[in-house]
Amino acid sequence: MPERANSSSGASFSISNLACHIRARQTPTKHAMRIHLIIFTITSGFFLAPCWSEIKKAADAPQPLSPKESAKKIRLPEGFRIELVASEPIVEEPSCIAWDEYGRVFVCELHGYNIEGHIDTEELNKTGKLDKTVRRVRWEFQGGPIAEAAVKRQTGTVKLLTDTDGDGLMDKATVWADDLPPCYGIVPANGGIIVTCAPHIMFFADRDGDGEPEIRETLFTGFATNTIERGINNPIWGLDGWIYVGSGSGGGTITGPRLKTPLEVGNSDFRIRADGSAIERVNGSVHTFGLTMNDVGDRFPSSGGTSVRYALPLPHRYLARNPHVPSPNDTHNASNYNRGFRISEPHPWRVRRRSDPAWVKFYGDRETNSNYFSGGCSTTYYGGTLFPARYRGNLFYCEPSLNIIHRAVLNRDGAGYKATRAPEEMESEFLASTDQWFRPMNLRTGPDGALYIVDMYREIIEDYSAIPRFLQQQYGLDQGRAHGRIWRLIPKNAKVQESPNFSKLSGIELAQEIESNNPWRRETAQRLLIERADKNPAEVLAKRLDGNWRGAIRAINTLASIGALKSSHVLTALRHKHFGVRIHALRIAEPLLKKDKAVSSHVFSMVDTLDPDPSVRLQIALTLGALQTEASATRLASLSHQHGSDRWMESAILSSANGKNGSWLSQWKGTPLLGTTMAGGRDSNAVMNQLLHLNHVSPETGIPFLQGLIAGASQGDTPWPEPTNGWDTIATQLAVMMTSRNAEVRKLASGFAARLPIDSSKYIGKFLNSAKKQALDEQTPLNQRVSAIEMLSIAPYETLAPVAIKLLDPKQPPSLQQASIISLGKSHDIRVARELIKVWPSLTPKSRTAVLETLLSQENRLPVLLGALEKRAIQVGDLSAIQREKLIQSNHTNRAKNLLAAVSSDADLPKRIARYQKALTIKRDGENGKSIYAKNCLICHKLDDQGNEIGPSLESISGKPDEGILMDILDPNGKIDPEYKLYLITTSTGGSHAGVLANESATSLTLKRPDGKTDIILRKDIKTMTASEVSLMPANLHEQITPVEMADLVTFLRAKFGKK
Secondary structure (H helix, E strand, O other), X not given: OOOOOOOOOOOOOOHHHHHXXXXXXXXXXXXXXXXXXXXXXXXXXXXXXXXXXXXXXXXXXXXXXXXXXXXXXXXXXXXXXXXXXXXXXXXXXXXXXXXXXXXXXXXXXXXXXXXXXXXXXXXXHOOOOOOOOOOOOOHHHXXXXXHHHHHHHOEXXXXXXXXXXXXXXXXXXXXXXXXXXXXXXXEEEOOEEXXXXXXXXXXXXXXXXXXXXXXXXXXXXXXXXXXXXXXXXXXXXXXXXXXXXXXXXXXXXXXXXXXXXXXXXXXXXXXXXXXXXXXXXXXXXXXXXXXXXXXXXXXXXXXXXXXXXXXXXXXXXXXXXXXXXXXXXXXXXOOXXXXXXXXXXXXXXXXXXXXXXXXXXXXXXXXXXXXXXXXXXEXXXXXXXXXXXXXXXXXXXXXXXXXXXXXXXXXXXXXXXXXXXXXXXXXXXXXXXXXXXXXEEEEXXXXXXXXEEEEOOOOOOXXXXXXXXXXXXXXXXXXXXXXOXXXXXXXXXXXXXXXXXXXXXXXXXXXXXXXXXXXXXXXXXXXXHHHHOOOOOHHHHHHXXXXXXXXXXXXXXXXXXXXXXOHHHHHXXXXXXXXXXXXHHHHHHHHHOXXXXXXXXXXXXXXXXXXXXXXXXXXXXXXXXXXXXXXXHHHHHHHHHHHOOOOOHHHHHHHOOOOHHHHHHOOOOOOHHHHHHHHHOOOHHHHHHHHHHHHHHOHHHHXXXXXXXXXXXXXXXXOOOOOOOOOHHHHHHHHHHOOOOOHHHHHHHHHHHOOOOOOOHHHHHHHHHHHHHHHHOOOOOHHHHHHHHHHHHHOOHHHHHHHHXXXXXXXXXXXXXXXXXXXXXXXXXXXXXXXXXXXXXXXXXXXXXXXXXXXXXXXXXXXXXXXXXXXXXXXHHHOOHXXXXXXXXXXOHHHHHXXXXXXXXXXXXXXXXXXHHHHHHOOOOHHHHHHHHHHHOOOOOEEOOEEOOOOOOHHHHHHOOHHHHHHHHHOOOOOOOHHHOEEEEEEOOOEXXXXXXXXXXXXXXXXXXXXXXXXXXXXXXXXXXXEEOOOOOOOOHHHOXXXXXXXXXXXXXXXXXXXX
């Protein structure tokens, strides 16, 4: 294989490299000049080769076209025309466009895309060699000189565009800023513009009217930066007067001059106040670039491979009210297709990569196929009327890698959405081009109702690391840095209107515009009314509340924002025929519920009369959380009874049940999560009342509730307040349950009692003594002995340990040993770790696995485990890669790294791969391969109706050769898809968890564990969270599977999931 370029790493140096580096110096030293002269003399005498051998530019690279010629290559939907608005040199590498109230056009630009690869290949080409090593290099993750140089060349620009001669083409650009970090979006606000340019959000304004900004300030800072195309992006105005922003790379501790306290923004999208005074997390997470909002206010964050996704329609602020229970995933797919129908030829580099089995094996079939959505971005809702009626309410989605704009038809699906292809576009796209440089990467509806297309116009838009390095060398990565176009898509017969100047409109005129058919006019009118805070238009706004639903939604939000809201306004909106108006009215009604009986009565009546809309019913459940009365709880119970099966209804009710509502509600439906809510919130009075109620009715009916009480009582270490009547009532009620004929009731009552600050010994002593006898009695049926030791897990360590340790004797049945280890693991006593290590030599492999998981599950046990490893009482080789990673990421990093250094690398991997590859050449047995699969793979992968869905679907191997499958098995850490990364989480109670992030919501995270089970971790309990580069798949399968067996396994996988 060709050598890797040394110039970027500094690992070695040659004379020719030295000459190159000296020539790059601006002021060489005398010593360097002397060396330079010597080299020049030698090279002039042909003793050395030139500084670099030429790497020939690929002859088949597509060339840029003029705007006029490019426009001819675009296949338009029937009845439309496309017009050029701006092009290079006026705009270069544009990323977003916006219009302010004066009708002025602003663009922001993103410079330095793929610059890491460009710098790398410039240096690499000096070696005269093509690097064909099969690998993926991401300099921004690896760091070093290339990454540092790239950051300096990644910048952002904001420009004001002007059409000086009125021909419709922008011919002047006034630079407002050209020293920014890369810019990912702009939005007008407060007489200026807000720019998202991670790590900042900035504000610019021209107050003196000279066309250039004299105001420049940072509103927020601290947003994470990662890859250049993954910064915070596409700010848009919401219907509620907040600005919503896409998360991009996610994360960061956000501060600002007007922000009272810093915010950890996490991986979710967020919203900000335009003056920099507030920032809040919201549901939904942009995975690439762009988000949009429909006329009801639901948001649709973009994703590279899925054309339509939507944010959970239960606002984050409601779900966060109840941090004791997990909430639903905050982003959902609306579309179930990912095929794109390009009309352009794939770029030659894609063709060459696809034709090489080694690269297909490395990147996978899906990534090397040029017909799927992979870089989709900038989902945009069209809410205007300039386009024909069939387009209103559609979503448009850019796919720059396919040179297309896709259209999706959006329909409601209960409280969520479903998106499909338009009937006339089942195997085609709304707009497509044969110009391979056409790169639509953002869309906006303009003041004229037309759809504006931001075209980055460059040869290669794909992330450089997706391109084999030798192809980067030949095709280059920066062709297009001086290009960029903005297009206007408009019906053929439509007349282009001049951008209006809304700054001159009065408050009354703006209030009339709020129900315009043009979305830009609606949005701008509402924004200006809120910014002016003028109450004079209130009467005009009120008249819009029972009219056009789009105007009514904006009117009710504007009245609330300017402080002119009356209860009569809310009542009018609550009666509106359109579900969206009722939803917004319910949210705005919340401050009035306690003080205005007419409003609260009407909200109650919407439950009593069964509002027909599922989204409205969800919002009623959320809004009732603003009240904590028997009347509100009664309605929550009614919603639970009548519509409990509605999607997300349980979560909506639970968000309102963290308080007195929960106390009342539990008497109608004592669910596990209600019990968790009460105990997690340490509501001792509510618990007391519910236990009284259950004993009065039937304790057996309360089993789910008791399970929830134990789960909630186990959260955190917040102390319990004493109930109003003292602890005796609770203790008495639990004692009654402990005498139940139902063993599960007895077990749960005892378990809950053990977690309360009461002397439970006199109540559960008899119960525990019976469990001890059963567990140790070899004449008792095994299942009862296992149940008994499980019950003892609630006992103090002194009661549990003697019994559990006896049951770890090798003579005891394996299931009983396992149960004993698990019961010991539930104790937080440090002595558990010492006792488990003492019995380690006599344990079977299965019990050893359970012991290691137990030792690693609590932070306080790790020093004991590390000590055992250092003393060789436990061998380092007994730890899996994931278990080693847990130790390294713990509070004992240095100690763990020193201990594990010897096994941190696998020098034998190449030889092992070669040995196993030989077995692929002999006759193979697929049936035996099926047995190998069942034994080793079902824990993470599905086979028909067996196994678990933890790892990726094995259908993805269809495009891989046998050698590629073998490589994935033997070297699982070589390439880990982002969605299957291992996360390590420690909790405030000392817990330690590892697994694949399966779900993320407002209040919780769900990890899929290596054993197929799941852990739900509440956000409020998270202490640390780290993403690891270790695969969940074990890296030592070669220790369990011989080369012949591996060949059989590959044969079975090929027959079952793939194609030959």
